[in-house]
Amino acid sequence: MHIACLQLPENITQRFCKLNRLIRVIGYCKRFIRNCRNPKANRKSTILSTQDIKQDLICCVKVVQQISYAKEMRNLMEQQEVAASSSLKTLHPFIDKEGLLRVGGRLQQYTLPYQTMHQMILPSNLHFTNLVGSAEHIRLHHAGPQLLIASLRERYCIPRIRNLVRTVIHQCQNCYRFKAQATQQLMGELLSTRMQTSRPLLTTGVDYSGPISLNWDHHVAKP
Numbered sequence: 695m696h697i698a699c700l701q702l703p704e705n706i707t708q709r710f711c712k713l714n715r716l717i718r719v720i721g722y723c724k725r726f727i728r729n730c731r732n733p734k735a736n737r738k739s740t741i742l743s744t745q746d747i748k749q750d751l752i753c754c755v756k757v758v759q760q761i762s763y764a765k766e767m768r769n770l771m772e773q774q775e776v777a778a779s780s781s782l783k784t785l786h787p788f789i790d791k792e793g794l795l796r797v798g799g800r801l802q803q804y805t806l807p808y809q810t811m812h813q814m815i816l817p818s819n820l821h822f823t824n825l826v827g828s829a830e831h832i833r834l835h836h837a838g839p840q841l842l843i844a845s846l847r848e849r850y851c852i853p854r855i856r857n858l859v860r861t862v863i864h865q866c867q868n869c870y871r872f873k874a875q876a877t878q879q880l881m882g883e884l885l886s887t888r889m890q891t892s893r894p895l896l897t898t899g900v901d902y903s904g905p906i907s908l909n910w911d912h913h914v915a916k917p
Contacts, residue, residue, distance in 0.1 A: 758817070771789065796815065
């Protein structure tokens with residue numbers, strides 16, 4: 695079944711707070727539709743494989759791109775280029791064989807992976823992009839801004855990505871909890887002997903952690 699046949703509603707991503715849960719719900723819906731259309735002997739199990747999860751993620755990205763960049767994708771299919779007034783003009787975008795909007799460029803002969811050379815374009819103002827950033831932030835064990843940006847750029851091209859990363863880290867409860875400033879204990883009042891002017895060593899004090907036994911037979915020098 696083609697990944698675009700689900701015709702997902704525009705606000706479906708707003709119903710989920712985790713990317714993994716969204717992808718699995720989409721995957722089970724696709725599996726249910728496929729099993730209903732095929733004979734019982736050709737039906738697949740309800741367990742989602744790694745390849746199925748990857749295809750479900752592509753399905754979500756494709757729907758988001760069709761919603762946010764409908765004009766650019768229509769121009770690419772009709773005129774093979776986006777309009778000069780488009781914000782994606784400098785990225786030289788193109789549509790790949792899966793129907794995804796990707797970044798163009800001159801790195802076709804480079805040895806990097808295909809998804810790194812031509813990242814999937816995602817809008818920065820949608821809830822789905824926020825879910826992608828949060829999932830990557832958790833996968834990297836609550837990484838900082840620089841590492842999170844570098845990791846996201848290996849697969850996605852997100853305009854104003856620094857604002858997205860700042861929002862993701864700010865909304866992370868674990869990061870907020872561990873970065874909270876600890877309370878400072880108020881020090882007690884100084885002793886009167888430390889506040890009065892006196893000769894050196896007139897008042898001395900030694901702090902011990904407990905009683906200390908001394909054997910004077912070993913320390914007292916014999917005549």
